Amino acid sequence: MAEGWSRQRVAVIGAGAIGGAIAARLDAIGHEVVVTARGDNLAAIAADGLLLRGAFGTHTAQVEAVPALERRPDVAILATKATGAVAALEASREALADVPLLVVQNGLGGERAAARLLGHERVAGGIALMAANSMEPGTVTVTARGDTIVGGAEGARFAALLGQAIPTSETPSIEGxxxxxxxxxxxxxxxxxxxxxxxxxxxxxxxxxxxxxxxxxxxxxxxxxxxxxxxxxxxxxxxxxxxxxxxxxxxxxxxxxxxxxxxxxxxxxxxxxxxxxxxxxxxxxxxxxxxxxxxxxxxxxxxxxxxxxxxxxxxxxxxxxxxxxxxxxx
Ligand SMILES: NC(=O)C1=CN([C@@H]2O[C@H](COP(=O)(O)OP(=O)(O)OC[C@H]3O[C@@H](n4cnc5c(N)ncnc54)[C@H](OP(=O)(O)O)[C@@H]3O)[C@@H](O)[C@H]2O)C=CC1
Ligand SMILES: CC(C)(CO)C(=O)C(=O)O
Structure with a gap:
């Protein structure tokens, strides 16, 4: 890990294509990563780890995998599809009270919806410009590189965290x-x-x-x-x-x-x-x-x-x- 950075407990909620890639890269640089997942994907990650391949290199991340968070992390990243956000956040709601959260999602205003649901404003918006496939449980392939853009409340915190692991930049207008x-x-x-x-x-x-x-x-x-x-x-x-x-x-x-x-x-x-x-x-x-x-x-x-x-x-x-x-x- 680069000098000056402290190890953090990072929760990635929804370890699919994008969440899995981010979780694996954060693990690779030395953060303590816990992911939430479901079904075959949860079983595969718990048994064999999370395999990242492609444009961000190859790494098997031996991360903790759980159906929902039981312990408060230092920071959290939500990377479910927009359709899965409410159920995934509800399941980990208690552990997420007042925890800074980054919502990496396509569509508009995912971070505002999460802030309303959690009842606090420490929520940043994120946009993934990488392209990733996750068609086998526990496996993610990044097929094209791209920055992850962060902005809004807590944007600087997440730009600093993610910038250690993947190409990241900050935007002055997450809505734009x-x-x-x-x-x-x-x-x-x-x-x-x-x-x-x-x-x-x-x-x-x-x-x-x-x-x-x-x-x-x-x-x-x-x-x-x-x-x-x-x-x-x-x-x-x-x-x-x-x-x-x-x-x-x-x-x-x-x-x-x-x-x-x-x-x-x-x-x-x-x-x-x-x-x-x-x-x-x-x-x-x-x-x-x-x-x-x-x-x-x-x-x-x-x-x-x-x-x-x-x-x-x-x-x-x-x-x-x-x-x-x-x-x-x-
Ligand atoms: N894939 C890509 O290349 C890109 C995707 N994006 C955006 O990023 C966001 C994430 O997309 P992507 O990674 O592709 O989606 P995925 O479907 O691959 O990943 C979402 C993950 O969240 C899991 N999940 C859903 N609900 C829950 C829950 N309640 N508890 C725990 N885990 C849950 C899913 O599990 P399960 O498999 O069981 O449903 C899945 O593993 C989307 O908004 C997408 O539009 C942006 C840029 C590129
Ligand atoms: C631009 C593209 C298609 C990259 O895969 C994407 O954002 C997605 O798959 O949701």
């Missing part, structure tokens, strides 16, 4: 950064509907056309709501305006850049990983958040609304749809 990530996360729904990788979907001109339309709706809705989009991964506020109002061919450069950043290892996207595990997705917190923000302005976001409906159809049927179901939307 969450909106930029929401624009990037438009790449999640279509792979989850058609069962193909994010890169493969972006390569397909018909699917990319729908993706760009969903991005345009997100950019227009955010700008109309007065959001100050924060720059993330080269997606600057100017580029967000071009996505919203510029020619479609220019807007299409944004998903093409995301594809290049994701590299050659096929990335399923976190929404498709839920589908493949037979779990509910967080599409309502991603595309659904755009529909809700548009509705608050008295507007519609029809492409996002249609993508939400198609993802739910895949969840219900338990099988992917033909690409034509998406291509016909635009």
């Amino acid at each position: 950064a969450q909106w930029t990530k929401l624009l990037i996360n438009m790449v999640n729904a279509i792979p989850a509907i058609v069962g193909r990788s994010v890169q493969d979907v972006i390569r397909d001109p018909g699917l990319r056309r729908v993706l760009v339309a969903a991005m345009r709706e997100t950019a227009r809705t955010g700008l109309a709501s007065g959001v100050r989009f924060q720059p993330l991964q080269g997606l600057t506020p100017l580029l967000v305006r071009l996505v919203a109002w510029g020619p479609a061919a220019l807007a299409a450069q944004v998903p093409l850049r995301i594809k290049d950043r994701l590299g050659d290892v096929p990335n399923l996207g976190s929404t498709q990983q839920s589908i493949r595990r037979g779990q509910p997705t967080e599409v309502d917190a991603i595309n659904g958040a755009v529909v809700a923000a548009a509705a608050a302005l008295g507007r519609e976001a029809p492409v996002n609304a249609a993508l939400v409906a198609l993802v739910h159809e895949v969840e219900r049927r338990g099988r992917f749809l033909q690409a034509s179901a998406v291509r016909q939307l635009v």
Whole structure:
């Protein structure tokens, strides 16, 4: 561990793709890590440890694994999907009273929801720009590097902690950064509907056309709501305006850049990983958040609304749809 840093007891609530990667890296640099997990994943981590592979190196973390926290940690990190946050926090609520918490989640305002639930304000927001797959219990593969962005209350504390373990930066506006990530996360729904990788979907001109339309709706809705989009991964506020109002061919450069950043290892996207595990997705917190923000302005976001409906159809049927179901939307 680097000089000047004290060892902390860090709880990671939800040791899936992102939580597992963060937990393993914190363990690797010498923190005392406890994770909460469920079912086969809990059993695998308790028996064999948490195996991290890929862009952040290989490490087997022999962390304590429990269904819920019994002891108060020094700090905690919540990394469940948005859909699992309430149950996971409720289960560890007593141990988390007044503990600084970082909520690493896609979608909008996860940290505000957690602060309301826990009844204290020591809650930071986090955005993962890495890409990670967790398709086998106890195993996480980071398929593309990327910073973890933190901000809001306690942002500096978590930037210092995570910065020891993974590339991390601080944002002056977690809300603006969450909106930029929401624009990037438009790449999640279509792979989850058609069962193909994010890169493969972006390569397909018909699917990319729908993706760009969903991005345009997100950019227009955010700008109309007065959001100050924060720059993330080269997606600057100017580029967000071009996505919203510029020619479609220019807007299409944004998903093409995301594809290049994701590299050659096929990335399923976190929404498709839920589908493949037979779990509910967080599409309502991603595309659904755009529909809700548009509705608050008295507007519609029809492409996002249609993508939400198609993802739910895949969840219900338990099988992917033909690409034509998406291509016909635009
Ligand atoms: N994967 C990625 O590449 C990226 C994901 N994100 C975002 O990060 C967040 C986390 O995503 P991701 O890591 O992919 O999700 P995962 O589903 O892989 O991980 C969430 C973990 O939380 C566990 N969990 C859920 N409820 C509970 C509970 N009550 N108690 C204990 N554990 C629980 C899940 O267990 P179980 O498996 O049993 O459900 C799962 O292991 C999401 O908001 C996602 O959108 C952001 C950037 C990239
Ligand atoms: C951008 C992307 C697709 C990286 O995997 C992501 O954030 C996710 O999977 O939720």
